[in-house]
Amino acid sequence: MFFPEVIAQQTGIIHPYVMTACEIMLTTAFGVALLRIWRGPNTVDRVVALDLIGGVILALTLIKAISEDNESFMNIGLAVAVVAFLGTVAIARYLEKMIHLGPPQAPKKADNTRK
């Protein structure tokens, strides 16, 4: 699985050692972001790590586009970046609104009797 001949069939213009180094680096970046999601003492820490995971996925799709010599792979990274941005904005606005309203409460039981 890790022999240079096997990797060279899939890399195209990239050198096999460079491909291996890039995959190791991006996998450690992904694992480190997951560690921050586990440990982060706040909700906002976890949101930052999720935005970083979106950036790592963008990098992975761009490397795939270079190795396959096809520019259609860049669209996937752009879509993931858009979704990450929208998610971050939604969670930030929800966290800001929740300060004034307080935590969500159970709805009161509706009174169905005629008045």
Added chain:
Amino acid sequence: MAIEIIINILILIGCAFVCIAAIGVLRFPDFYTRLHAATKAGAFGGAILAITCGIAIGGITTWLQTIFIIAFFYVTTPIASHLLGRAAYQRKVKIYSSDKS
């Protein structure tokens, strides 16, 4: 032959920036500094990789995609980080101070 060496070096630099951003998110002591590391360094690594993709594949469609990725990432990342920092400040997330008193 020289183009391939330049492309490989640029790919390594782009991936190194993303990895350094992740290490920064792990090791910084405060939320606000982690926000700096994740948005600035990660966006820059993505932009370097997009330019390398434009050089390697070539053609007008690829460069249009590159311009879209860079413009979108650089316009929306400051907006998201500003809103997140504002939400954290109003929730009274602690600011790190280096004196040990």
